[in-house]
Amino acid sequence: MIYLSDFISLIFPRICAGCGNSLWKHEEAICHFCEYHLPKTNFHADPENPVARLFHGRVGLESAAAFLSFNRGSKVQHLVHQLKYKGRKDIGIYLGEQYGHLLKNTPPFNSADAIIPVPLHKKKYMKRGYNQSEQFAIGLAKAMNIPVSRHLLTRTQATETQTRKSRFSRYQNVKEIFTVNSPQDWKSGHLLLVDDVITTGATLESCCQALNSIPEVKISVACIAAAVI
Secondary structure, eight states: OOOHHHHHHHHSOOBOTTTOOBOOTTOBSBOHHHHHTSOBOOGGGOTTOHHHHHTTTTSOOSEEEEEEEOOTTSHHHHHHHHHHHSOOHHHHHHHHHHHHHHHTTSTTGGGOSEEEEOOOOHHHHHHHSSOHHHHHHHHHHHHHTOOBOSSSEEEOSOOOOOTTOOHHHHHHHHTTOEEESSGGGGTTOEEEEEEEEESSOHHHHHHHHHHTTSTTOEEEEEEEEESOO
16 A cells, blocks of 8 residues: 555655655655765864854954865765755754754753844845755754844845855955844853854854854854864
8 A cells, every 4th residue: 555655755756965865764855875975074072163263363252163074066065956956855854953963062052042044134134945954944943942033133235155265255245244134132142153154164154254243142153064174
């Protein structure tokens, strides 16, 4: 007897976002083979990892880390591309859950009060239909059992893509483009700021500068992947 889920899978096959092969029933978004071979950084266990060092002297953070290493032409780039431009929101949620299971047992990440996705400008959000960083945040929140605050940060300006810009140009491109809504609600809070890929850290730095308007705030950073290794 063919069950409904089996019938649906025949018409709309579930495909691994990494290799394109069909997923087994117990697999989600990425097959076990692709997941096993993802370049995990283990940065969360090293307070002086390359992502954390990237922010030294720029903004004060409790900690910073990324789940995967990002290289051009790699499977990780393929996954991020599908997440951002092909509607594969499940990739962000799945990777968020996997990283969340690690962070929930790792201080200081596990002391966060809320997860803050880096926001898209409303025009880009309407065009894309979702925020890829928010999907990652949803997965993290599910595993870590802490809420996502979607509206604390607002992007007030639509900026050009950061691709192929220098570090200084990236910083100028996103300088002072974020504002904080109701900062008094998060006084003395610990916020986990999340994004998809970190390269120079310019966007996250701009977010942190805005979040620092909250009295006695603590900030940590977590990303899907890092291109700073």
